[in-house]
Amino acid sequence: MLKKVLASALVLSSLALAACSTASNSSEDTVTEWERVQEAGVLKVATPGTLYPTSYYNDNKELVGYEIDMLKEIGERLDLEIEFQEIGVAEAFTSVDSGKVDISVNNLDTTEERLEKYNMSVPYKYSIGGMIVREDGSSGIEAADLSDWEGKKAGGGAGTQYMKIAEKLGAEPVIYDNVTNDVYLRDVSTGRTDFIPNDYYTQVIAIKFITAQYPDIKVKMGTAKYNPTEQAIVMSKKDDTLKKKLDQVIEEMKEDGTLKAISEKYYAGQDLTVPEEGVEDLPVIDTSN
Numbered sequence: 001m002l003k004k005v006l007a008s009a010l011v012l013s014s015l016a017l018a019a020c021s022t023a024s025n026s027s028e029d030t031v032t033e034w035e036r037v038q039e040a041g042v043l044k045v046a047t048p049g050t051l052y053p054t055s056y057y058n059d060n061k062e063l064v065g066y067e068i069d070m071l072k073e074i075g076e077r078l079d080l081e082i083e084f085q086e087i088g089v090a091e092a093f094t095s096v097d098s099g100k101v102d103i104s105v106n107n108l109d110t111t112e113e114r115l116e117k118y119n120m121s122v123p124y125k126y127s128i129g130g131m132i133v134r135e136d137g138s139s140g141i142e143a144a145d146l147s148d149w150e151g152k153k154a155g156g157g158a159g160t161q162y163m164k165i166a167e168k169l170g171a172e173p174v175i176y177d178n179v180t181n182d183v184y185l186r187d188v189s190t191g192r193t194d195f196i197p198n199d200y201y202t203q204v205i206a207i208k209f210i211t212a213q214y215p216d217i218k219v220k221m222g223t224a225k226y227n228p229t230e231q232a233i234v235m236s237k238k239d240d241t242l243k244k245k246l247d248q249v250i251e252e253m254k255e256d257g258t259l260k261a262i263s264e265k266y267y268a269g270q271d272l273t274v275p276e277e278g279v280e281d282l283p284v285i286d287t288s289n
Helices: 002-029 033-040 066-078 112-117 161-168 181-190 200-213 241-255 258-266
Strands: 042-047 081-086 125-134 153-157 172-176 195-199 219-221 226-231
Touching: 033 042, 033 241, 042 066, 066 081, 066 241, 066 258, 125 181, 125 200, 153 161, 153 181, 161 172, 161 195, 161 226, 172 181, 181 195, 181 200, 181 219, 195 200, 200 219, 241 258
Parallel strands: 042 081, 153 172, 153 195
Antiparallel strands: 125 195, 125 219, 125 226
């Protein structure tokens, strides 16, 4: 009789534990992305820390830049601490996938392929594609239709939209890790690479900044422009609660002029929070699979 009583007790105990476990899992599933971040009081952000003028270290060894200032302002408005983690473009998306960070910023373009897997905020910056070439013209890249990229060596980070464009046009990719701008530019200057396809406005500012520090680096902006872009914050697609909060704040910052002021601070007086006129006439290279 005692054995039967003990067996019944064990069964009831197991059922109770299973019920508790199910209830616990159910409770966890009902916590939204925004509730999770709000409860922690911290928004974890992947940022390169090497991309001037959007995320870099100033002379005082402080992490600054367009995206950095924007996110600090977002943190204040949402009453969150911003925890920056220095992560290069190669891990910008996997760091979100793994939960290492909540969001990722790195001049990341909004594309249909990315929207299939991730939530992306409303655009916080508009731009176009450009390229850095050798100052003496020996890069041999001038065609407005980008027809002279074939066979040229293009420097950039793995998986970026610009490297996808370069490969689509027959350029030879030279892949870098999360290195600073001077490394990229010096390699173009010395001939290790022929050009750097990337965000036009970021490159214009980077050339002025780097060549002032390193006069031996002889590079300039190429004349061709292409692929109008929208940059946005990347986050998990688990639900859209965090996206809605970030979208709301970004729109508020646009309306009250805060985001424009940050853009003008880091992009030599230019307001990149609105699209440039005439971009619809630029060549567009489709990089979708």
